[in-house]
Amino acid sequence: MLSTILLRQLTDQVQELHATVDTQLRPLDTARLNYKTSTASWSILECLEHLNRYSRYYNEELAKALPSQEQSCNPHEVGFTWLGRKSYDIVRPDNGKQHKTINHMNPAGSQLGPEVLHEFLRHQQHLLALLTAATGTNLNRKAVRVEFFRLLKLRVGEALQFVVAHEQRHVQQALRVVQAAQHQLSAPVLVV
Template identity: 60%
Template sequence: MNVTTFLETLHGRVQHLHTTVSTDFAPLEAALLNFKPSPESWSMLECLEHLNRYSRYYNERLAQALAQPASRPSRAVSHSWLGKKSIATVRPENRKKQRTLARMNPNRSQLGKAVVEEFLQHQRQLLALLTSAKKADLNQKAIPVEFFRLLKLTIGDALEFVVAHQERHVQQAARVRQQLRLELSV
């Protein structure tokens, strides 16, 4: 895929996530954001906190990789086998439940509205990273996989993985919000 198209598409997707969380979740009170349809499921805040934990890792690694001068910027993005597999696993269309690492699982956490603001800040950082990615070699293997750091994703794979993962869990939070609306209307 052409780099410009790839980055513009990701930018639009991240902007949509930022807008969705700003309009649908940020105005809600913390008690509503902590609503859980069942004890095992995540609240809206837990979905966003899970993403914050990943963003704390991946945004920093992406910033480091993008700060390195590229021998020449990519013209096209090609996905590695590991990248394709990682992205497919977290796509929102993939309804198969995935187990998360204990340190990334916010279930039963005491969370407040600061989680929403942190998420929005991470989105602003990601938008800036996508802008700086225009000058990078997106096919360079540079981003260690969070749970197994010996494996590395290309910069392009990592960018798409992060965005797809965020879309998955923001959609999950939206389903919890819809369940809350149903509960409140009864």
């Protein structure tokens, strides 16, 4: 895909994620934000805290990878390495397979409040700025260290696609929890 088209698509997707969380999740009460469909599942806040943990790492890595001064790289085809394709395929929102997360990225059992939502929205604003900064940059340059094994690097374009797809996946998960919570918390209770 052409770099300019990719950056535009990713920008649109991040703006949509921001709007979804701001309008559909932020207004929810604490009970709904912490609702779990089972003891093994994540609440809405745990889904977003998981993404915050990734954003703390990848937003910083992307900021380091992007040049501080505007570049003049022409639009170019953005490709995938084997590692980039594998990473992206695992987190794609339409990949229904569940994957175990690494321990330090797993927020299960954390005591979380609405500040998680605000942090997520700040990370989205930062990511939008990074996408703007990526304009004119060679997105095929290997410059973003992989979180779980920092000797490996992703290309800038791969890392951006990975981050956005991962966020889409878990925001969709959070929205499914919203639906389950609305059904469960608003169901009539039969008192005998």
